[in-house]
Amino acid sequence: MTALLSIRDLTVSYRGDGREVPALRGVSLEIEAGERLAIIGESGSGKSTLALAIAGLLARGARIGGAIEWAMPNLQMPHSFAPPSVLPDISPTRGEISSSVAGTSFSTSMIGESGNEKAISPLVGEMSGRTEGGAVERRPLHLGSAVPRLGRDIGFVFQDPSSSLDPVMPVGKQIAEVALTHLGLSWPQAYAHAKTLLERVRLPDPDASMRAYPHQLSGGQKQRVAIAAAIAAGPKLLIADEATSALDTIVQAEIVSLIRRLVAEDGMTLLFISHDIALAAELAERIAVFRYGELLELGTTAQIVNAPRHAYTRALLDAHLGLDAGPLRQAGAPA
Amino acid sequence: MSLLAVSGLTKRYRRGGGTVAAVDGVAFAIEPGETLALAGPSGSGKSTIARLVLRLTEPDAGTIQFEGADFRSLGGSALRARRARLQMVFQDPLAAFNPRATVARVLDDPLRIHGIASRTERPRRIAALLERVGLGADLAPRAIHEISGGQRQRVAIARAIATKPSLIVLDEAVSALDVSVRGRILDLLLDLQATERIAYLFISHDLGVVRAVAHRLVILDAGRVAESGDARAVIGNPQSAIGRALVAAAPRLNRTTAP
């Protein structure tokens, strides 16, 4: 396997309330070409920051150190990128800073509410993905001379599909525009390409769907459209940041199998970001576990699930409530 | 007699030219101290049922019996008294509270409105409520928007138990929380149920969570009951198509080593 990109000693901090809030602390990892890599962690662990840094989407206020080196053919020189027209509000607010409850059976000391000094406040830790007017200044952290372009080389799927779709444009046209911008197609070609993509993401009645506006689609359908737009230019790397977290379990499973199929068909590399370790394990070949902005461990899915090295990973596994878990409460009639 | 019994519960909404039945002839009962889960895909009517039970929305048809009274015909002080016995916790407590209100204010309201404690007694009651849900009294002066999501959910639970309810409706109350925080909140709910004998109407699309906390389970599909029964039995051997789909879709860890 060869690396698609190498991240070396990546450090990102955001400025909030006049202080510097670290979001990533010296992260190094390689993403292999063609692999499905999951990044998992809880609120404030820095996983979205990593995704945004790789995609070149970090906000102006972010301070960045370290390097991201790409081994993609046909990259363009810097400053030629086109920022996306709409940027979502990236502000995970899950989780809890601190509190204490003694002796509970679900809990473990390694995760969650421990009030750890190193904890990055989920209220401020990952909030800075947004800038005024949706314009984003690209951070020149790619040390090589060539940088990948979002949309062409990298496809990005966000948690909330509405945030990346234009509410007043038919979805077919939105997907066609991506193809037009990056593939040098004529408009009829781009439009035909968009329809093929809607078929590939299994939207019902692609002809009618081409003319639909986002508000006329369900959450799962909107996410299918967002995925179609993300892969429209044939990117090498697909980043899905909590792309199924807002969906119900059934739709989530459908979107996960859609992503798996598209990644396989197009030979894409997948970076799948999730707070759900079981979901990550179903999709990814390797899993990287993040906490408080640090990469705790990285291994094959089997390794992470069956022989975690870090106690925190074990705690995350134990906190999973599966359908095969032992009883967590006394069975039988209520008291 | 059941604590809560609904039957024929129906609610229609206008959509496009016609109407859709968000809830369509639903019946179930909850016994004192019991957790009944409502599960189902998005749009199956779970939240609508929660709002109907809480009388935040009026049904088009059906009956709601709560603590032996016809809940729909209650009004005035009788309704207010019953409302104190029936509380709620939603997914996003930030949306439920004024974000600038302090924790103390959020907990003071129910104590005052339902005449549970005198003005001088209330600060002590608030401290006791915070302690009961695993929070320090030092949180009282903080604004709701200044505390974390898990802490807010604890405050929401503290507010719900302030009026000594017999039933709490929880609509996706742990869905937005980190798994570890979720575990602790579920522990708190189980502990409250064991000590105060509170019943829960527990709404979730996550069968793993349902299986961990619920005694019985009702699976909804398009506003109707698809199947119901003992929670573990239904999840272990679902009979309806939607029940099978929900079970199949739940992410599995497949650990080979015992946890």
Ligand SMILES: Nc1ncnc2c1ncn2[C@@H]1O[C@H](COP(=O)(O)OP(=O)(O)OP(=O)(O)O)[C@@H](O)[C@H]1O
């Ligand atoms: N105020 C309303 N006006 C119109 N339609 C509504 C309203 N509230 C709910 N509905 C419709 O009723 C149906 C049931 O919605 P409901 O919110 O109860 O589902 P749910 O099971 O809670 O879904 P979710 O898992 O997404 O929360 C849906 O078709 C919804 O669009």
Ligand SMILES: [Mg+2]
């Ligand atoms: Mg709902």
